[in-house]
Amino acid sequence: MKISLVIPDVNACPTERPRCCRYCKEPYLHSHGTLKKPVRDHKLKEVIVRRYKCLSCKRTFRHYPAGITNKDQSRRTVVLATLMYGLGLSCSAASHLLGALGAELSKITVWRDAQEAGEALRRKRPAGKVRILGADETIFKVRGREVAVGFVVDGASGRTLGFEVLFEGDGEAFKEWLKPYAEELGAEVLVTDDNDSYGVAAAELGLWHQLCIAHVRKYVKRRSKSILEQAEGEWGEKAEKKYEKLEEDLKRLRGLLEELPQEGEKQIGRMHREYLWAQPPRRKEEEGAKTKEKASAGYRMRMLTLELWQKWPKIRLHLRHPELGLDGTNNASERAIGKSKVRYKTMRGYKSDEGMSNGVVLTQWLYSGEDEHDLLAEVMAA
Numbered sequence: 001m002k003i004s005l006v007i008p009d010v011n012a013c014p015t016e017r018p019r020c021c022r023y024c025k026e027p028y029l030h031s032h033g034t035l036k037k038p039v040r041d042h043k044l045k046e047v048i049v050r051r052y053k054c055l056s057c058k059r060t061f062r063h064y065p066a067g068i069t070n071k072d073q074s075r076r077t078v079v080l081a082t083l084m085y086g087l088g089l090s091c092s093a094a095s096h097l098l099g100a101l102g103a104e105l106s107k108i109t110v111w112r113d114a115q116e117a118g119e120a121l122r123r124k125r126p127a128g129k130v131r132i133l134g135a136d137e138t139i140f141k142v143r144g145r146e147v148a149v150g151f152v153v154d155g156a157s158g159r160t161l162g163f164e165v166l167f168e169g170d171g172e173a174f175k176e177w178l179k180p181y182a183e184e185l186g187a188e189v190l191v192t193d194d195n196d197s198y199g200v201a202a203a204e205l206g207l208w209h210q211l212c213i214a215h216v217r218k219y220v221k222r223r224s225k226s227i228l229e230q231a232e233g234e235w236g237e238k239a240e241k242k243y244e245k246l247e248e249d250l251k252r253l254r255g256l257l258e259e260l261p262q263e264g265e266k267q268i269g270r271m272h273r274e275y276l277w278a279q280p281p282r283r284k285e286e287e288g289a290k291t292k293e294k295a296s297a298g299y300r301m302r303m304l305t306l307e308l309w310q311k312w313p314k315i316r317l318h319l320r321h322p323e324l325g326l327d328g329t330n331n332a333s334e335r336a337i338g339k340s341k342v343r344y345k346t347m348r349g350y351k352s353d354e355g356m357s358n359g360v361v362l363t364q365w366l367y368s369g370e371d372e373h374d375l376l377a378e379v380m381a382a
């Protein structure tokens with residue numbers, strides 16, 4: 001277990017004008033003065049708040065810097081208070097600790113913040129069942145370091161259910177990552193790209209597994225091209241017939257992936273057997289060092305057909321089980337990741353500490369709304 005933390009940034013003054021009126025959403029606003037607002041925060045004592053007047057509805061409103069709301073305490077103070085409470089500190093101990101850090105907060109406010117955060121999370125928590133989980137990973141650069149972040153979405157609605165920093169990419173790690181989602185939400189299907197670690201996780205968690213057909217098609221197209229190029233070099237002009245057959249087979253393979261017919265599995269199996277003549281690369285010893293020969297074009301075709309033969313049921317799960325309501329792609333996850341890139345800066349505060357391995361440990365951060373600063377902590381008792 002580990003802690004993943006994102007502490008909301010708090011700015012001393014607003015960096016942007018509001019895009020529209022808070023009340024009527026019209027875009028035409030006039031500046032209407034600024035004021036200083038004292039805040040309870042361990043780094044800032046006060047912030048600048050700008051006021052705007054809407055030209056359409058004539059109402060005025062305050063525009064706060066990032067991390068500041070109409071509360072006395074900053075969002076990061078709210079998060080720290082909630083976190084301390086979630087970690088098992090009493091309200092008065094949390095209040096005392098925050099005071100020592102320079103953010104005076106009464107114990108009743110600690111209690112209220114923790115209750116509100118819990119309430120907000122319960123509201124935001126995916127209610128009830130999520131049948132289809134979409135999962136995908138992406139790499140973010142956080143303070144110059146590459147960090148792999150896994151995303152889980154509701155495959156039906158596209159809603160982000162959560163994300164987590166992944167320290168390892170094997171099947172076991174993926175299983176641990178996806179387990180709480182699968183169990184708490186009662187998921188039945190996992191939709192992913194063809195990374196084999198997902199296959200392991202899905203099998204261990206007892207989930208149906210749909211491979212994203214768009215990924216598989218792209219992958220096979222790429223492999224086809226490379227296998228053909230290699231065959232051309234290896235076989236030369238003497239093996240024209242053999243080359244033509246390979247070209248024809250690869251074309252048929254791609255055609256099967258377009259149409260996804262039920263009998264595709266048999267056809268690919270048959271095709272696979274026609275390449276059993278191709279031998280695996282031999283190990284060889286060269287100047288005392290053991291190396292492996294490069295796989296031949298024929299052998300690569302043998303392996304490609306084997307892989308697709310085995311994965312065929314996962315490639316057309318959406319057709320075999322229309323009742324699951326799958327579209328056969330993992331587009332929902334990719335869209336969620338696309339959106340998150342825009343929000344990437346909210347991850348700057350990320351910290352991890354694997355040393356804290358007991359007790360209440362998994363904190364996970366979920367968006368509480370559309371605003372990019374709207375992050376809330378989820379503190380789960382282990």
Ligand SMILES: [Zn+2]
Nearest residue numbers: 021024054057
């Ligand atoms: Zn207005």
